[in-house]
Amino acid sequence: MTQHDNLKILITPIGSIPGHQLEAIAAAVKDHFTIKTAIENSLQDIEFAFDTERSQYHSTSILEALQELVPDNTLKVIALVEVDLFIPILTHVYGEAQLGGKACIVSTHRLKENLKSVSIEPDLTQRLIKEAFHELGHTFGLLHCKDPTCIMHYCRSIRDVDRKSKNFCRYCDIMLQDALKKELKT
Amino acid sequence: MLKTKILIVDDELIMRESLGGWLERDGHEIKKASGGEEALEIMKKTRFDVLLVDIKMEGMSGLELLKIVKERDPDVDVVMITAFGSISTSIEAMKNGAFDYLLKPFDPNELGVLIEKIVENKAQALENLYLREQHKEITRFESMIGQSKAIRTIFEMIQDIAPMESTVLLTGETGTGKGLAAKAIHTHSARNQGPFMSINCGAIPEHLMESELFGYQKGAFTDAKENKKGRLELAHGGTLFLDEIGEIGMRMQIDLLRVLEDRVFYRVGGTQPIQSDFRVIAATNRNIDEAIKNGSFREDLFYRLNVISLEIPPLRERKDDVPLLAEQFLFRFTQETNKAIEKIHRDTIDEMMMYEWPGNVRELENAIERAVVVCKGQIIMPEDLPIFKHKTTPGPGIGSLKDMEKNHILNILAENDWNIALCARILQIDRSTLYKKIKAYDLKKED
Known part of the structure; x- marks a missing residue:
């Protein structure tokens, strides 16, 4: 696939996400999706999405607000947050994406589970990259994949996140390439 | 592969939306209803595999809906969604035939495991049905017959296209005889000494499809005790008929496209490339143009299959x-x-x-x-x-679909002296389903 000059995937931190994590994600996304990436601040105040009863943030509301702020020439936007996310029917989510849409979000909150203090940074970054790929995959219309090693596999636990690879399986990769071609054409 | 059809019934919009969105990303086909009455309306048009029903709703309660649904269709799995404090109602729901219940908000793991369990049960049932149907199919082949102008035109076209090696796409409504047309093309082709391998893509569960088409190597999975040739391999020198092609899943579409392009494939668990020489005839009763537009069918595969198209006319x-x-x-x-x-x-x-x-x-x-x-x-x-x-003329009270079904079953039972096996065959349902319906409608033999 040839690099598309005009479009980019925007990586936007909400809160204090360390710079090296953002850069690692930006590089990995650029490499894998063959689209330019940029790290920019966009939505900052997400208190509107805070649920006082659950002490968590409603990810769907954040995505709706984020979508309104997407700058021109942005193919997709991925927000990274530290806070715990939820959708009303579930206790928590690692992230959420608009299926076939523009915006997605990943939280570091539960990705920090079961990390050994010595290796916390590289492991967390790897988990973040995996979840970022997964949620971006949804914005390209990909669904959950049965292959436990595929990045689109739905992870029920942090152990599943660690177990899966950073790659799309053969099928998901073809579907991603199809979606990329289609989106870049329009 | 047919997607699992799930109906979410909840009077809270936000719950419907968040649950629906989550299940959609999991690859299921979702419909939503804001209450029991709306759910029953939707169910008149579509048959669902699973219902996720909130117990506490305005108007008809989840429990009332469960009872009606189970009476109409005992095979549908109903999962009750309940808030903390309504567990006793959930237990009552289980006694009334609910598959399980979930306490909201639920852990994603819990929901995932439950849906997986239901899907596996359905796949097993589909597999059993497929194996039974496969046996029946063998006895049902016979030649195409007719004298009408419409069918004579089809005969002429079959004669013309049979000698070619091109892929053929047969279209037409269900029951028009697309399978017979495929067989006729094979019979009139130079490949008629070779095998005619047929596979019904709509009836075969996705997990069986791969091994049915490509075969497998011994040890590829737990039940693979010995090497098995797939239909592609068995079709060597003959014709491969892919019936209901519009029903195959995205993954199989990708695999099929690759096979059609280079005629080389691998058995499941195999490392040796296998070459097979076969002609492909595909058939569908679906509007493939629409499926391409909504992204459920690959355009490149369609063009591979639709080299020559032939529409089989309806009997009317x-x-x-x-x-x-x-x-x-x-x-x-x-x-x-x-x-x-x-x-x-x-x-x-x-x-x-x-x-x-x-x-x-x-x-x-x-x-x-x-x-x-x-x-x-x-x-x-x-x-x-x-x-x-x-x-x-319908009798008094015969208006609803339910009344029609009840009356029809009763008529068939009465006409056939309550011979359950015979009646089940006439109604084209399992004996166990017939027994369930007799019980649900409280039908009794008159002396």
């Missing part, structure tokens, strides 16, 4: 063929049942000519099969055919 457009087909079926079924039925009465033929046959040739075939079973004399009379019974 070739009514002249009805008497001939009916006679052919009568001959076959009297032979099979050893019944001394000589002919079909003129009045019966007249009635058949006036009927629109929405189920096409297959409906006519089933109608004659049933008539042969129930006919008491030597001539098939109009009342021996089920289609004309439907035209009788």
